[in-house]
Amino acid sequence: MNNQWLAFFQGIIFVKVQGQGAERFINRLIRSRVPIWNVSRQSEQAVSFSCSLQHIHKVRRAARTFEGDIYFYRGEGFPFLLKRLWKSSGFLIGAIAFLVVILLLSNVVWRIDIRGASPKMEHQIRKELADIGIEKGRFIFSMDDPETVQHKLLNRIEGVTWIGVEVKGSTFHFRVVEKNAPKEKKRNGPQHLVAAKEAVIVKLFVKKGQAAVKRDQFVHKGQLLVSGLIGTEEKLKEVAADGEVFGETWYKTTVEMPIETEFQVLTGQQVKKHMLQVDTFRFPIWGFKNHSFANHKEDEQVHSVSFLGMKLPVSYVEKTYYESRRTSRSYTEKEAEIRAREIARRDLEAKLPEKAEIHGEKILQRQFTNGKVKLSIHFQVLENIAVAKPITQGDQKNARRKKHNEYPTRESE
Known part of the structure; x- marks a missing residue:
């Protein structure tokens, strides 16, 4: 038979014909168009051959008029393989179940390792991890990817500079770098405090x-x-001036706000697909329905699959399609102005130093052109304007001269 693979899936029967007229029996099969191959003589009155399982009924029909003996002594191919597997199905099912259980247990979180954090910070991190679903005993497939976990922790926890997240086998590894309170800078020498910018002292x-x-x-x-110079004219003492001087400073900013804006919003409808990925090929395992959304956003999470701590070249992919629609929002001129002022104030607050406060604002100019409102706003800000400046010898001479002018000697009088 030319196609051996086809014969394998159809099934192969090995037949032995014994008796007088064995050759005539073979010729009869050929005339009946029964495909046979591997024909060989076993003895003077015995011939063996192979044929397809689907033609076994033709061989039996021809055997009714044959005076000798016909033996079907062996079967090979896919149907016989299934039959053997069915006989040992208990063992096969047990082996498959064992591998599935090991595979599932290999993808369960058994340990959460946190290093570099103080006991108090570690307790807070574990509490936040529980809130976002990172707990022992849960499947890694159902959790966010490490980058998302890192982003959520940095947004939720204060007092950390950096958090590294890594998944190795069934363990989550977290490396934490806490913020250190800035140490008080040691003064290298005596200093004054001078104004960093123009202001009115408050x-x-x-x-x-x-x-x-x-x-x-x-x-x-x-x-x-x-001044870092204190004492009398005859005995000036140099110190490191320290303190805070709050002054009213001024900032001018310009902001534009469109009266009508377009944006996309999610409707709440979604379609999920679950797939296995091998190299660049993906095989759907659940969620075969395609979405019919005119506009949508996609979110894809890829989870690596481990087996006994070894990363397999297989990944579990969860892809979600969220339906979205375009909508527009229109503001009145007054609403657009209020919104623009809020944006300008928020942007300025992000740039101001710590402890600085906005005490007032005044619109210097407003324009409504081309569907936009344009504002020029003047802000009054209360902030610490004091910065350090080292004391020089010239400062000492000026201080003595000033004190001498304020308190003249008897001779000068």
């Missing part, structure tokens, strides 16, 4: 040094705020 908190300005006083950039 309040002063002087810890060390002599205040050189008063409330409601306007100061220029670089002007002395707190």
